[in-house]
Amino acid sequence: MPTSRWLPYLLIAPASVFLAVFFAVPLVQTIVLSFDGGTAGLWGNYQRMLGDLNFNASLRNTFMLVLTVVPLQMMLAIGMGLMLQKMQKGRDVVLWIWTIPLGVSDLAAGLVWLAILQNTGYLNTVLFHLGVIDGPTAWLNSETPVTLFIAVVVAEIWRSTAVVLVIIVAGLQLIPKEFGEAADIFGASAWQKLTRVTLPMLKPSLQSALILRTVLAFEVFAAVYAIGGRNIPVLVGEAYVWQRENQNYSVAAAYAVLIMVISLAATAVYLRLLRQKPEAQA
Amino acid sequence: MTKPAGSSLKSWLYGSGVAVLCVWVLLPIGLIGLGAFGGRPAVYQWPKTLMPASLSLDQLAVFLKIEGVWNAALNSVLAASMTMIMALLLGAPAGYALARFSFRGATMFRLMILLTRAFPLAILALPLTVLFIRAGLYDTAFGVSLVHTALALPFAAMITASLFAGIPRELEEAAWVFGCTRWQAFVKVVLPLALPGMAAAAIFAFVISWNEVFAASVLTVQQRTLTAYLLTVLSESPLHYRFAGGFILIVPSVVFIFAVRRYLFALWGVTSR
Numbered sequence: 182m183p184t185s186r187w188l189p190y191l192l193i194a195p196a197s198v199f200l201a202v203f204f205a206v207p208l209v210q211t212i213v214l215s216f217d218g219g220t221a222g223l224w225g226n227y228q229r230m231l232g233d234l235n236f237n238a239s240l241r242n243t244f245m246l247v248l249t250v251v252p253l254q255m256m257l258a259i260g261m262g263l264m265l266q267k268m269q270k271g272r273d274v275v276l277w278i279w280t281i282p283l284g285v286s287d288l289a290a291g292l293v294w295l296a297i298l299q300n301t302g303y304l305n306t307v308l309f310h311l312g313v314i315d316g317p318t319a320w321l322n323s324e325t326p327v328t329l330f331i332a333v334v335v336a337e338i339w340r341s342t343a344v345v346l347v348i349i350v351a352g353l354q355l356i357p358k359e360f361g362e363a364a365d366i367f368g369a370s371a372w373q374k375l376t377r378v379t380l381p382m383l384k385p386s387l388q389s390a391l392i393l394r395t396v397l398a399f400e401v402f403a404a405v406y407a408i409g410g411r412n413i414p415v416l417v418g419e420a421y422v423w424q425r426e427n428q429n430y431s432v433a434a435a436y437a438v439l440i441m442v443i444s445l446a447a448t449a450v451y452l453r454l455l456r457q458k459p460e461a462q463a
Numbered sequence: 464m465t466k467p468a469g470s471s472l473k474s475w476l477y478g479s480g481v482a483v484l485c486v487w488v489l490l491p492i493g494l495i496g497l498g499a500f501g502g503r504p505a506v507y508q509w510p511k512t513l514m515p516a517s518l519s520l521d522q523l524a525v526f527l528k529i530e531g532v533w534n535a536a537l538n539s540v541l542a543a544s545m546t547m548i549m550a551l552l553l554g555a556p557a558g559y560a561l562a563r564f565s566f567r568g569a570t571m572f573r574l575m576i577l578l579t580r581a582f583p584l585a586i587l588a589l590p591l592t593v594l595f596i597r598a599g600l601y602d603t604a605f606g607v608s609l610v611h612t613a614l615a616l617p618f619a620a621m622i623t624a625s626l627f628a629g630i631p632r633e634l635e636e637a638a639w640v641f642g643c644t645r646w647q648a649f650v651k652v653v654l655p656l657a658l659p660g661m662a663a664a665a666i667f668a669f670v671i672s673w674n675e676v677f678a679a680s681v682l683t684v685q686q687r688t689l690t691a692y693l694l695t696v697l698s699e700s701p702l703h704y705r706f707a708g709g710f711i712l713i714v715p716s717v718v719f720i721f722a723v724r725r726y727l728f729a730l731w732g733v734t735s736r
Contacts, residue, residue, distance in 0.1 A: 185564070188645075192560035193572050196553045196616060203613035204579045207587045264481055277721060278485050281492070283666055284716020286674035288690055292709030293491045296498040299506075299702065303494050306511040317509055339491060344667070348622070351660045355629035385625045393618065403676055403694075407705075421677065 215434035226435040233432075239414040245330070246405075246415070247398040250337045254394065255387075257338065258345035262353050263375070276350070282343040290340035291333075291407025295321070298332050298408070323412040333413065336404050341397070345390045352386025353379070388455040395451070396444045416440050492713060498706030499523050506703045526707035535692035538604045539673060540715070542688055545608035546615055546672035547665050553612070554619025555661060559649075561620070562627035576617045587613070588678035595682060602683050610678045615668035622667065626660040627653065666720070673716065 218225020230236060261279055265272055282290070297303045300317040308314045320328040360382065364374045380387070402417040411418065420436035423429050497515055498506055502522030505515035526532065560566070561573060588610055592601065600606035630653055638648035673690070680691035687695070693708045700708075 189560040189564035189566040189569070192556040196557040196620060197572065197575070199549075199553050199616065200575065200579055200613060203591070203609060204587065207591050208579075211587070261484060264477065264484075267477070268481070275481060275485065278488055280720055281488055281717050284670050284673065284720050285492075285713050286670075286676075286690060286716075288674070288676060288693065289495075289709040289712040292705050293495045293713070295702075296495045296506075296706050296709075297491060301507055301509045301511070303511055306509075309510050339487070343488075347663045347666070351626065351663055352629070354659075355626075385628060389621055389625050392621075407709075 211434045211437055214431050215438045217431055226431045229432050230435045230439070233419065235414040235419055239416050239419045242330070242413055243399060243401065243416045246333060246337065246401055247395060249334050250341070250401075251391070251394050251398055253334075254338050254342040254345055255390065258342050258349050258390070259380075259383075261342075261346050262349040263379075265350060266353055279346055280343045282340050283347065285340050286403070287337075287340060287401070288403040288407055290336050291404035294332055294336040294339070294404075295408050321409055321412070326413070329409045329413050332408050333401075333405050336408060337398070337401065340404065341394060345394055348386050348390040348393070349383065352383045356382045384455055388451055391451050391455070392448050395447045399440055399444050399447070492717075495706050495710050495713070498703060499526075499710035501703070503701065503703045506701075506706065522703065523707055523710075526704055526711070529696075531687070531692060532689075532711075535687050535689045536711070536715075538607075538683070538686050539689040541604035542608040542611060542679070543669045543672035545605060546611040547668040549608065549612040550615035550619040550668035551661065551665055554616045554664070555623045557620040558623025559627050559653075561624040563632065576620050579613065579617045588681040592681060602686050604686060604688070607679050607682050607688060608672060610682065611672035611675055612668075614675070614678075615671045618667050618671070619664045622664045623657070623661060626657050626664075630656050669719065670716070 215226050216223050218228075221228065265276055265279075268275060285293070295302075298305075298320055300319050304320075305314060305318055308318075309316070319325065321332055322329070356379065360378050361374060364378050369377065400417050401415055402421065405413055405415050405418060411422070416436060417440065420433045420440070423436065424433040497518065500518050500520065500522055501508075501515040502517055502519075502525070504517040505511075505522075508515055508517075557572070557576075561569060591610060595601040595606050600609065634652050634656075635648045638652045639645070643651065675688075676690045676694050679688040680694055683691055689712060693712065696704070696708065
C-alpha cells in the first residue's frame with residue numbers, strides 16, 4: 182500500500198499533539214519547579230524532602246504496598262480468568278459481578294472497608310460472636326500498623342483486581358482454541374497447559390496489566406487516606422500534604438519527580454522481562 | 464468409580480470458588496449500603512445485627528439534600544463521558560499504528576506514552592490552573608476532562624495496541640486481496656474483533672476520570688466533581704455521611720458496568736465460538 186509510509190505518523194499525530202499540550206508542558210514545568218530551591222540551591226527541595234519526618238516511612242510503606250498488592254492480584258486475576266474460561270453457564274453474570282469493582286474509586290473502596298473494619302464494624306461483630314474479642318476493637322490507628330497495612334492491602338486488592346481481570350480475559354479470548362486442543366492431544370496436564378501454552382500466549386496482556394497496575398499502585402493515596410488518615414504515610418499522600426497544607430509546591434514537585442522515577446524504573450523492568458515484538462504473534 | 468467422585472469434588476471446589484469470589488466482591492458493597500441507609504444509629508450499633516433497625520431511605524436522603532451533591536454528580540458524569548470519547552478517538556488510532564507498523568519513531572512514541580502515565584496527575588494539574596483560567600476552561604467539566612484525557616489516553620493507546628497486535632495481520636491482508644481498502648479492511652475485519660477490548664478501554668477511561676480526585680479539586684471551585692466534592696466534605700463529616708458518600712460514588716459505576724456487560728461478554732464469545 183503506497184500510503185503505508187505516512188499512515189502511522191498520521192495515526193499518532195492527534196495523540197502526540199494532545200499529549201504535548203496537556204502533558205509535556207506541565208511536566209517540564211514541574212521538573213523545573215522541583216529544582217527551584219531558591220536560596221537552598223538546585224537540590225534544596227530534594228534535601229527538604231529527604232529530611233522530611235515521614236519520608237522514610239512513606240517510601241517504605243509505598244514499596245511494601247506495591248510489592249504485596251500487585252503479585253497477589255495478578256495471581257487472583259489469572260485464577261479468575263481461567264475459571265471464567267471453564268464456565269459453562271452464567272459466565273456473563275459472574276463476569277459482570279467480578280468486574281463491578283472496575284468502577285469503584287479508590288476513595289469509595291477505602292470507605293467500604295472502613296465500614297467493615299471500623300471499631301463497631303462488621304468484622305468486629307463477627308469476631309465478637311466467635312469469642313475472639315470482648316467488644317469494639319480498633320484495628321486502624323497508629324498503634325496497630327500491621328492490621329492497618331493489611332486493611333489497605335485488602336481494600337486495594339478488592340478494588341483494583343477487576344482491571345487486571347478484564348485485560349487477562351481480553352487476552353485469553355485471543356488465544357486460538359487449537360493451541361489448547363493440540364496440548365490435550367499431546368497429553369499435557371492442566372498445569373503444563375497453563376505454564377507452556379496459556380501464560381506465554383498471555384504475555385502481552387500480562388505485560389499491559391503489570392505496567393498499568395504497578396504504576397497506579399505507586400500512586401496509592403485516597404484508599405489509604407480514607408482508611409487510616411495519615412497514620413500510614415505514602416509518597417503521594419506526602420506530596421498532597423506538602424501541596425495543600427504546607428503550600429510548598431516545590432517540595433511536592435520533588436516528591437512527584439521521585440514517584441515518576443520509581444514508576445519509570447518499574448516500567449522499564451517489565452518491558453525488558455516480558456519483551457515482545459510488534460508482530461510476534463503473526 | 465473413583466474418577467466421577469474426583470471430578471465431582473473438583474467441580475464442587477470450582478463452584479464454591481466462584482461463589483466465594485462473588486461474595487468477596489458483592490458483600491462489601493452491601494455492607495457500605497447498610498451503612499449508608501442505616502444512618503448514625505446503624506454505624507454505632509454494637510454488636511451489629513444482620514439488618515439494622517434504622518434502615519430507611521431517609522438517612523440517604525439527608526445526605527442527598529446537602530447542597531451541591533447532585534450538581535457534583537452531574538459534573539462527574541459529564542467529565543467522565545467526555546474523557547471516554549476523547550481518549551478512545553485519540554488513543555485507538557495510535558494503538559493501531561503501534562501494533563501494525565514498524566516506523567521510525569515508534570519506540571520514541573511508545574516511550575512517550577509510557578512516560579506520561581508514570582507521572583502523578585496531581586502535580587500535572589497545578590501548572591495547568593493558570594493556563595485554564597486564561598482559556599476560560601477553569602471550573603468547567605470540560606477542563607477537568609481534558610486533564611483526565613491526558614491520563615486515560617496512554618492507556619487507551621496501550622490497550623488497543625496490544626489488542627490489535629493480537630489480531631493476526633493475515634486476516635487484514637486477506638481482505639486487501641479481496642479488494643478492500645485499508646479502511647474497509649479495518650472496519651469489516653479488525654474492528655469487530657477489537658470492539659470488545661475497545662469497550663474495555665472505554666471503561667478504563669471512564670473509570671480513570673470518575674475516580675480522580677486531585678486534579679478535579681484543583682481545577683474546580685463551584686463545578687466540583689463528585690469525588691472532589693466528597694473529599695472536601697469528608698474531612699469534617701461523621702462516619703455515616705462518609706459511608707453515604709462512598710455508596711453514592713459506587714452505585715453509578717455498577718450501573719455503568721452493567722450497561723457495557725454485553726461487550727465484556729462478547730469479548731468472551733470470540734474464542735468460544
